[in-house]
Amino acid sequence: MADETSSTSSAPTQGGGGYQGNNSGGPRPPRPAGGAGGGGRKFFRRKKVCKFSAEKIDHISYRDVRLLQQFIAERGKITPRRLTGTRTEYQRQLSRAIKQARNIALLPFAAKF
Secondary structure (H helix, E strand, O other): OOOOOOOOOOOOOOOOOOOOOOOOOOOOOOOOOOEEEEEEOOOOOOOOOOOOOOOOOOOOOOOOHHHHHHOOOOOOOOOHHHHHHHHHHHOOOOHHHHHHHHHHHOOOOOOOO
C-alpha cells in the first residue's frame, strides 16, 4: 500500500485542544446581534428598579409576609439582587427579615415536595 500516506503525528495542528471548529487560528467569528440566530429583533432588557426605593419603604419588617414572599423563589431560596434589582442596603434588610420570619415559622425554610 504505497499509495496511502500515513501521518506519524496524531496531535492537533493548533495548540491546546479545546474548540476545533475554527481552523483559521484566529478568534471566533462574530455572533449575530439579537440572541439566538436569525436577524430577528434585538433583545430589550428593562432596567431593574429597586421596589423599596420606588415605593419609599425605609424599613423591611419580618412580619410583612406578603412582601417577603415576593423575594423568595419556589424552592424557598432568597432571590439574589442581580435578579430582583434591589439595592444593597435593602437586600441586606430583606435577607435578615426573611431569616427572622423563617425562624418564627411565618415563612417556610424549604418548598413542599
